[in-house]
Amino acid sequence: MILDRINYPEDLRKLNLIEKKELAQEIREVLIDTVSRTGGHLASNLGVVELTMAIHSVFNTPIDKVIWDVGHQTYVHKLLTGRKKKMDTLRKMDGIAGFPKTKESIYDNFNTGHSSTSISIALGMARARDIKGENNKILAVIGDGALTGGMALEALNDVGSSNVNMVVILNDNEMSISKNVGGISMMLSKLRTKSFYVQTNLKGKKAISKIPFVGKKVVKLVQRGKRGIKQLVIPKMYFEDIGFRYLGPVDGHNIEKLEDILTVCKEQEGPILVHVITKKGKGYKPAEQNPDTFHSTSKFNKDSGKKLGKTINDYSKIFGNTIVRLAKNNEKIVAITAAMKDGTGLTEFAKKYPNRFFDVGIAEQHAVGLAAGLAKAGMVPIVPIYSSFIQRAYDQLVHDIAIQNLPVIVCADRAGIVGNDGETHQGLLDMAFTNTIPNFVIMAPKDFQELDQMLSFAVTLNKPVLIRYPRGGEEIAFSNHEDIFLGEVEILNLEKNVEQRVNISNKKFPEKSIEIIAIGKMVSKAVHVSEILMQEGIQVTVINSRFLKPLDETKIIQTMKDKLLVVTMEDGTIIGGLGSKIEEMIVRNAIPIKLKKIAYPDQFIQHGTVGEIEEKFGLSVEGIVNTIQEILESDDIKPMRLEMMKRQG
Numbered sequence: 001m002i003l004d005r006i007n008y009p010e011d012l013r014k015l016n017l018i019e020k021k022e023l024a025q026e027i028r029e030v031l032i033d034t035v036s037r038t039g040g041h042l043a044s045n046l047g048v049v050e051l052t053m054a055i056h057s058v059f060n061t062p063i064d065k066v067i068w069d070v071g072h073q074t075y076v077h078k079l080l081t082g083r084k085k086k087m088d089t090l091r092k093m094d095g096i097a098g099f100p101k102t103k104e105s106i107y108d109n110f111n112t113g114h115s116s117t118s119i120s121i122a123l124g125m126a127r128a129r130d131i132k133g134e135n136n137k138i139l140a141v142i143g144d145g146a147l148t149g150g151m152a153l154e155a156l157n158d159v160g161s162s163n164v165n166m167v168v169i170l171n172d173n174e175m176s177i178s179k180n181v182g183g184i185s186m187m188l189s190k191l192r193t194k195s196f197y198v199q200t201n202l203k204g205k206k207a208i209s210k211i212p213f214v215g216k217k218v219v220k221l222v223q224r225g226k227r228g229i230k231q232l233v234i235p236k237m238y239f240e241d242i243g244f245r246y247l248g249p250v251d252g253h254n255i256e257k258l259e260d261i262l263t264v265c266k267e268q269e270g271p272i273l274v275h276v277i278t279k280k281g282k283g284y285k286p287a288e289q290n291p292d293t294f295h296s297t298s299k300f301n302k303d304s305g306k307k308l309g310k311t312i313n314d315y316s317k318i319f320g321n322t323i324v325r326l327a328k329n330n331e332k333i334v335a336i337t338a339a340m341k342d343g344t345g346l347t348e349f350a351k352k353y354p355n356r357f358f359d360v361g362i363a364e365q366h367a368v369g370l371a372a373g374l375a376k377a378g379m380v381p382i383v384p385i386y387s388s389f390i391q392r393a394y395d396q397l398v399h400d401i402a403i404q405n406l407p408v409i410v411c412a413d414r415a416g417i418v419g420n421d422g423e424t425h426q427g428l429l430d431m432a433f434t435n436t437i438p439n440f441v442i443m444a445p446k447d448f449q450e451l452d453q454m455l456s457f458a459v460t461l462n463k464p465v466l467i468r469y470p471r472g473g474e475e476i477a478f479s480n481h482e483d484i485f486l487g488e489v490e491i492l493n494l495e496k497n498v499e500q501r502v503n504i505s506n507k508k509f510p511e512k513s514i515e516i517i518a519i520g521k522m523v524s525k526a527v528h529v530s531e532i533l534m535q536e537g538i539q540v541t542v543i544n545s546r547f548l549k550p551l552d553e554t555k556i557i558q559t560m561k562d563k564l565l566v567v568t569m570e571d572g573t574i575i576g577g578l579g580s581k582i583e584e585m586i587v588r589n590a591i592p593i594k595l596k597k598i599a600y601p602d603q604f605i606q607h608g609t610v611g612e613i614e615e616k617f618g619l620s621v622e623g624i625v626n627t628i629q630e631i632l633e634s635d636d637i638k639p640m641r642l643e644m645m646k647r648q649g
């Protein structure tokens with residue numbers, strides 16, 4: 001295999017064209033084989049094999065710096081930059097990440113994971129380079145999907161007028177996760193349909209013709225292009241108009257042409273945009289045919305392309321089914337997605353109510369702003385966004401929704417730990433950053449049915465609402481569901497729930513009585529924890545908080561009476577969430593009770609499975625049980641126990 005000889009880009013640069021074509025084939029086989037076993041972003045990587053090779057062949061990486069937008073398409077880059085032997089550990093705990101990580105390699109120049117940031121980052125680096133008097137090349141590689149994001153457009157606006165030397169490579173495969181949408185996408189398709197040519201206004205044609213091997217070829221190509229173009233109406237060149245020199249479109253699977261055009265752009269000054277046309281999923285039929293389902297895939301059988309593992313119901317599906325049902329009787333309900341129709345469960349809604357469904361592209365800020373406008377004009381907008389991507393729209397939550405108290409329902413899908421996508425995608429901050437926004441009602445369901453209840457409740461509430469729920473399925477399908485009232489917690493009838501599963505010992509030690517207040521998916525964990533503790537004779541009350549905001553303090557304070565310990569459980573950061581609220585409440589009301597907050601620490605959490613991460617941070621059932629037992633056996637709780645026993649006689 002040629003790949004055996006390739007460890008770093010300098011090995012790649014030694015290959016001839018025929019060898020490079022063979023290498024591209026080998027890389028595709030490794031990608032398909034690896035991702036079939038690890039899961040991950042397959043289709044996008046298959047689409048950039050030649051582009052990645054050409055970039056590393058032509059540019060002097062790592063001196064020249066490449067910023068990959070989103071970073072989900074960097075598996076090829078990782079293979080070619082010293083991480084070939086670690087591919088089997090891709091996205092696994094302590095293995096290599098599915099996104100660029102500066103800690104992993106000097107070839108990774110910036111940690112990414114969220115879309116549309118690359119041009120800003122590259123411009124920042126280019127400006128710093130100029131201030132420092134250095135002269136390396138800086139490139140941003142951005143997809144047509146990511147180009148729909150506001151941050152990318154803001155950056156283009158800045159770069160275009162800046163005259164800074166940098167290259168934006170636009171990887172245009174006509175796809176975001178689903179088919180790309182919007183006016184920019186329409187503009188790109190106009191450019192795409194013109195025959196392949198190189199824009200004619202290259203600076204210093206003479207100098208280019210002197211570039212060994214490629215120079216003359218390119219100038220000829222330009223001249224041929226010029227003649228050809230005369231017969232066409234030249235499309236209005238958006239990129240030229242905003243200050244870029246536009247090169248392309250070029251076939252992104254033709255290494256020779258790619259290398260030629262990149263060599264040319266190396267010699268150009270000012271901002272350059274190279275328009276590269278690729279096919280998402282290239283070289284693997286199942287991914288070419290279904291680039292959306294192979295955008296981010298679970299493990300699959302590489303011969304058949306069939307996904308492994310059983311398909312279970314998940315919160316996104318329940319969300320989708322519920323709003324389809326609610327929309328039937330309520331014509332005001334509209335749904336908005338920021339390029340995540342399938343992932344957030346909106347496929348059916350989009351089919352059933354096409355005129356009430358809006359895919360706005362990767363544009364979370366706009367999605368929330370649009371919702372605010374719709375709400376102001378009398379609609380009831382529902383906007384499901386993955387928790388970590390809502391971070392993008394913080395000011396829209398505050399300024400466009402909360403200040404005017406508009407009835408927008410924002411759903412934080414993938415809240416909590418998401419697992420293998422790692423730190424950029426963990427949804428750990430949403431409770432903390434929405435908790436402080438006045439007017440917002442914040443809820444999290446304990447199971448599927450409660451999500452249905454919460455959505456039904458939210459559409460009648462006429463207030464800003466955030467409902468958060470995790471990736472995947474419910475742990476326990478509870479048998480009992482009380483009606484929802486604003487701010488009211490639900491005290492679980494645990495003995496009834498638990499009795500169905502375990503044989504609770506009759507011995508009870510009321511003096512050891514504790515209370516768990518949990519929210520969202522942690523309610524199931526609280527029940528499992530209480531099952532174990534109750535078998536050891538510890539009395540446990542489990543409270544399903546339901547709300548983070550508002551919270552019915554009076555009822556909670558009542559439940560704390562005669563308890564030794566209150567444990568809060570949430571799948572979010574330890575700062576600013578449920579635990580913090582309860583702590584503040586205990587202090588403010590001088591309640592004599594010990595508090596333990598179970599949550600994730602104040603740090604970014606790397607990739608691994610959800611189970612592994614829960615275990616590592618003490619949020620598995622066993623971990624929580626151990627923590628509680630340690631507290632109950634610790635010396636500092638003894639005086640409280642004695643005091644309580646005295647009171648109870």
Ligand SMILES: Cc1ncc(C[n+]2csc(CCOP(=O)(O)OP(=O)(O)O)c2C)c(N)n1
Nearest residue numbers: 044113114115143144145146175176177339
């Ligand atoms: C802010 C943000 N929103 C949504 C996503 C989810 N996401 C990851 S890749 C992607 C599509 C990217 O499309 P494109 O840039 O064209 O790259 P391609 O995968 O087609 O190569 C989306 C929506 C994200 N990473 N960041």
